[in-house]
Structure formats: C-alpha cells, structure tokens
Amino acid sequence: LQLLQRLGKEGQPGFERDQARQAFRAGKLGILFGASSALNGYQQSAAGNFRLKVGSLPVSSTADRLPAAGNGIVMLTDDPDRQKACWDYIKFAVGTAGQTIMVEATGYVPVNLAAISDPAGLGRFFDAHPEHRIASQRIAMMTGWFSFPGENNSRIIKAIEDHCYLVVSQKQHPAAALSSLGKDVDALLPH
Template sequence: MNRETTAMIDRRTLHLAAASAALFAPRVLRAQPVTEITVHYAQPVIYKEAYDAITAEFAKREPNIRINYVTTVNYEEGMQLILRQAATGSMPDLSYQGFNRLRLFAERGIAQDLAPLLAREGDPAQHGYSPQMLALGHFGGIQSGLAFAASNPICFYNPDLVRRAGGNPDALPTDWDGIIALSAKIKALGDGIEGMHYAWSSDDWMFSALLFGHGGRMLTEDERDIAFAGPEGLASLVLLDRMVKEGGMANLSRDAAAQAFAAGKMGLFFWTTAMIRGSLQQVGRNFQLRTTGMPIIDAQKGRLPTGGAAGMLITKEGPRHEAAWKFLRFSTSPEGTSLMARNTGYVPTNQLAIDEDKYLGEFYRQNPLYVPATQQMAISIPWYAFPGANSVRVTQSVVNNSGRIVEQRATPQQALADMATEVRRLLPRPRG
C-alpha cells in the first residue's frame, strides 16, 4: 500500500470518526431565556420562611423563572403600594393581597380574571380549588385572586398561668363568660401579669369575629346601608368592654401584648392562627405554648371571619404573565399550600392538601397547635370587603371606636353610634 493510498484511508477514517462523534455526542442545547417577575407580599415577619421554601421548590420545576420580591409590613401598606404604582405603571406582576382588599382591585380593573386561566387546565376542583376557596377570591364578578393562605382567630394560652389561677389548662372555658372570669383570676396573680389580650387594634377583622360570632353582618344584603349597628354589633362592643372592666384587659398594642405573652407575662392571647410559627419561636422555652378555638357565642348562627391572602395576577400578557401564572398556580397547589402551612400557622387553601393525608396528615398529628384553626374552617366565612374607595377609612373607623372602649373613653353605645355615623358617610352613595 503506497503513501497516497494510506493517506486516503487515514482521511476517510478521520471523517468517519468525526461523523460518528457528531452522531452520538450529546446535543448542545441553547440556553433558555430567563424570565424575571416581581412578586409582592405583605407581612414578611409571618410569611418569609414560607415564600423562601416555595421559591426553592418552584425553582426546581421552573429554573428559567426568577422571582424578585417586594414586601410591605402589612396588607394595608401593600394595598397602598399597588395603588401608587398603578398610577406610574410600575406595578409588580403578582401581588398577594388580604382577602378584604381584592374587591377594590377588581373594581378598578387592576386584578386580572383568573377564571379563563383555570378553565384551560380543566375542572378547578380536580386541582384542589374548591368552590368555598374560590369564593374567597371572587369579587367584582371575576376570579380576582386565588386563596393562598387562610386563617381564623384562635386563643393562644400559657398553661402555667392558667393552672396557677386555678383553671384547667386541659379544658379551657368555651364561652366568653368563663374566659373573662379566668382572665381576672390570672391578672390577680400580680407581679405584672396580664390576664388577656384581644387583638382589636390592627383592622376590622377581630371586631368582625365578635360580630359574626353573634350572627351579625357588616352591611345589609344589598349593601345600601350598615347592618352592624343593631343588637349584634352592640353585643360585640359590650363584650369588648367587659374584657376591660371585668377581665382586666390592659390597653396594649398588639405587638406589646405579643411580647408580654411570649415572656410569660400574659395568660390568654386572642389573635390569628397565622402567628403560631412565630409565637413558638418567641416563646421558646419560657413555657409550653398551647392553642384552642374561639369561644362560642351563638352555636347556630355564629361564624368567624376568614383572614389571609390571595394571589392577584396583575401583568396582562406576555412571558411575564405566563411566568407569574405558573408561580401563582404552584404557590396555591397542594405542594405549595402545604409548604405555606408548615412554615406559618395558616390553614391550607387547596382542598387536596387538606383531604389527602400524604400532604399534611402527619404534620397535623405531630403539631396539635395547628389543629384548632382547621376545625373552625367549617364555620368560617369570607372577611367582609367594604365597597367603594373608602374601605381603608371604614376599617380605621372601626379600629378607632373600638380603641375608645378599650381606653374607657366611650361606652359601647356611644362608640357604636359614632361608628355607624362615620361608616355611613364613607360608603358609596346608593344610586336610584
């Protein structure tokens, strides 16, 4: 074989080897573009660990979607943030708002209707979106949000102080008469110990817990007038007055009360189930934290408000719209809502996470503090959303007049009358 023939064979061998290598070599994929979305949520003191866990799990499924978070201290500031940004066109793609604020965004055309997006994936119930949970985010004739986290008010208590005051920590009173009497006995222990705190000062949620507990409602069914100024509303403020006069409840802010409770200086603290995780961390080894349900007021008509947040899609179209929808869907899926529940104290809002033992069954068996809120969901109704542009001012009127009672500057009758006058003035004028 001459040199020329050998060279031809070598060249042919190289070509075949190159072709074979190209055939069997792994394909080099083009890098997929990264879509960045901005997501807003309120109350990072409660939610941060939950969103961190959800984001980490979501990144495994959608590595080409990057989440940038914007947070606000509370839902009210979150609402104001979105309204300000709406005027400048710089809103986030997705915002998790309090249930009672979705109505405003729906009426102003900021919240996008999620019904078509849900419909393209089939029956929503098959994915765990029950009619009851969908109703929490249905305002203005559209599906303005998907429920992410739900809560209802519960009682946190210190069993050591209950026991010292002669109570039974394994069987707390189930009515307000018994609770108020127990609070007075705990306060009588002295040494700066407080009997109870009812967290009235943040918004209208805890007032509505008393109002709904009596079977009352905020506005008439046609929403043309107030309904809270009747006997149910008066009974609610009388009960708040009794907490102060008979139960010895001090005029403390919610944060000051939470600090006193965590330090072992308060017996009973009525607030949202969402604070379970945070309360456990604050209490530490000071005492063994326990929880129980709200006292029963009207066994037949009594209800409780559902607090919490829903994800509201703002971006209208394009890659960011699809990316934000994917994140919203995951955060409200059985997996996402389970991560939320484990890292807060909120009740899961996806029915599959509630019904199927594989998601949270073992968690609830090992964490009984979280159970009372789940048991109260059967009597929980939506947190009422006042109509019109003055909803925040309406809420503040409720808080201010409740505060006058706690400060003992007004009787329940006076506070209710003033509240009724103020809220009537702030409601939209009826047409026709």
C-alpha cells in the same frame, strides 16, 4: 362593645392591637385572639419562655360563620410564556406541596382541602403539630371576608379598632362608642 367593656373592667389591659401582640409575645398578656397566620411567630416567642396553647375562636352555634381572609394569587401578564410560568407556579402554590410549605412556614389555613389530609404533607405536619390543625377545623364555618364599599375600607377598620380600644380601656361607654362609631363609619362610606 359591652363584652369589651366587661373585659376592661375585669383587668384586660387597654392595649392597641400592636401593643397586645408585643405583650403576648413577651408573656405579659395571657390571652390573645388573632389569626392563625401569626401562630409560628407566637410559638417562636413562647419557646423556652412560657407554654402556648391554641384554641378555636368561640362561637355560639355551629350555624355561626367566621370571616376568612388572606392572600390571593393573580396573573398580570398577556405574554404566553409568562402566563405559562405563572400558571405553573399557581398550580404548585395551591397544590399539596405548596400548601404544606405555606402552613408550615406561616400557620395560614390551607386553601386546598385535599392538602389537609395528605398523609405525606399536611396530614403528617398536623399530626406532629396539632395546634396548627385547629384553624383548619373551622373551614366549614368560614365565609367571605367583608370589605366596606368605597375607598375607605382601611380607614373604617381603623375607626372600629379605635372605638373598641376606647371601650376596653374604659375611656368610652359602649353606647357612646356605638353612636360615635356609627357616625364615623357613615362619614367614610360612599353616599
């Protein structure tokens, strides 16, 4: 929170998440921390308008961990024919061909490590588009995505975002934000 306060004092606009994304796409915001899954959209916005550079999320040591998030695949049928069709699709989606399609279309980090170095797939794509390789280089640092217990995970995340916004926009001091944030989150957790 102190770093957010400093960023605000030094000129970082007090944008909420969607405002920041829109300003970045318009070339009005110089730096944006975000998920690799939005990379293709940012590249499309930048094309012909401004130069886009991609870097790794800064960490203080190689022992640090980064949360991995994303999608999952589930099979929700008891029918043997549908199970076979689902299983065939799952194998394709997480295989080298499916992972190449996913990364090329979205920028998501691949879930299949063999796909990353496949010379006919992602290896070729990463060689031609090195900015897409950057997120994959942090796979060794990735850990599980944290979810708050109970039914209020999304509301808790929103509360955290709201308090961070108040700090970066200089509307709340970090200590006050931390105190009120703790109370807000505690009220949303199961007891």
